Amino acid sequence: MTAGLLLHNAWANAPPVSIAGVLVWIVMRSRREPLWAEAYRRLGRSKRALGAIFVLSLCGGIVFLDSLSWQGSRVEEPKTVVDRLFDRPFERTYSEPMGSATVGEVTPHRLLGKHVFGTDSVGKDVFYKVLKGFRTAFAIGGLACLVAVPIAVTLGLSAGYFGGVIDDVVQYTYTVFGSIPDILLIVALVLMLGQGLSSICLAMGLTSWVGLCRLVRGETLKHRDREYVRSARALGASHGRILVVHILPNLLPVIIISVTLLFSGLALYETILAYLGVGVGSNFGSWGNMIDSARDELTRDPSVWWNLAFSSGALLVMVLSLNVLADALRDAIDPRLRTE
């Protein structure tokens, strides 16, 4: 492999590696803060939370492996680790779960030589498709949150803190956004921006900030008149400093919990969009696409149910563990349990 190819792969791999690194760094670093250490301790005591974290780290691992790519030679398309390990050649037609691979399997392996989840009506391995769906779900949840959270937090904080005209403007804006049916807005945006992962993330991000914004505004209102904010002011702190240094950290628990829920909600939403035909498009493996294609498969005789079942199952497992985690997080870091 030439140096140029290595570099090419390094560029492609930089984002996933750095994202994973930042996540690990945040967790390790916050462990040293006594406040968060306490929350981690509580989280560690909850079996539900540990289970959810275990499942989610499995999902995260799949996503990570599916994001690292390498290239055999200059002509070959770059493939991810998951592609290398689990991609199976197309079968001629559908086969049931645990069906043996018949095409292209040079050295039949006990598990890898089988289509564990069967193949769909065009002969593609369902297990592989399910695995590919994780990355899309995480990317959509993550990127849309990346769009929605800054909007929600900035607007919510300033509306709650400054009040007056700013508050009015923000409130009117999110009330208007909230009154337009999300689906309509997303479909319009996707049609405008063109189908694809980034445009759908942008569209979902732009429509999903309302709830969080309302929450942040309310919490800011609550904290604005607290004594500690007043004493910070009496000591000469500026507005920006009070907002970022004093109020925001107090809102973090609430924000973290609702972002966890927002994330799973967004992943769920993608399947609905795919079903409506405005999903990420067929270039990406997504559970939404799988469920969408299952529409035809179920009517066949005999019906091909496994495409639908396993994609929904994966979705269920991910969303369920995210929600369980959000619940456990609420118990672990609720400031009301912590103070006094």
Add this chain to the structure above:
Amino acid sequence: MIEPVLDVRDLRTYLKTPRGTAWAVDGVSFTLASGKTRALVGESGCGKSMVALSIVQLLPEPAGFVDSGQVLLEGNDLLDLTWNEMRAHRGRDLAMIFQEPMTSLNPVFTIGNQVAEAVAAHGGSKSHARRRALELLERVGIEAPERVHGQYPHELSGGMRQRAMIAMALANRPKVLIADEPTTALDVTVQAQILALIREIQDEMGMAVLLITHDLGVVAEMADDVSVMYAGHVVESGPVRAIFHHPQHPYTRDLLESLPSRQSRGRDLAVIEGVVPGATDWPTGCRYASRCRFRVDACEASGPPMIARDAAEVRCIRVDAIAQSEATR
């Protein structure tokens, strides 16, 4: 006469309430000299906290406004300043400590962090801020400052928290410290310690203290001068000895008589009958008239002016008559 560091002249502050405009502070004047303590005494709702908030301009938003008057800090009128100019004064020249040490500290940061934050609010490096924070914590009598530095507010007792608050207020060696009921929420023993600490630091730094309290015991302990407030204005003002030993305004007399003392042992405590009039419509005449023992019809005709008598100033038209009747009795 020495130039006062803080000179408040005819301060008028109102609050917009659903029931109308409440004149919470209605013409308050006093001066505060360097190194001295002035106590602002009065019952709940008389406007003493509003005076403090008007001085630092942190009135409740959006309801509170300063209407007129002057707040001169070393000759500069603070009321003319913009928000940002005022902010530069807060914490550096004027610092304030509040009543509730339980909630006046940010629950999610360590004590050291918050004291350092107060130091850094007016410039300075991080390492300097940390060193200074430790110094300050030690100065306010916290044992093991290294340990407390890393603790969160909920891990400390009320007294410790108030000490930390004082450390934050002292961070930039203010010229004036405004203490709004600094010991009300504390135990009596802790209260005495905190007051002693404020005195000590005041002597050391030569700062002026404006002490706001309803506790006459605290006033006797701490103050050089006293302004007694009633219904939005000062009714009597003077040196602490004069006020305590020779009160002239009927309200001050009643207030002092309502304190339990050795003489009143076994008897029922004296009570001031009636209630403070509402701040939305003050009576035209003397505001204490409805509760006053010495009331005559002239009292309710027009508002009494401040009259200088002996070392003090009194807002009562009958001050001489009352003194005479006392003397003859």
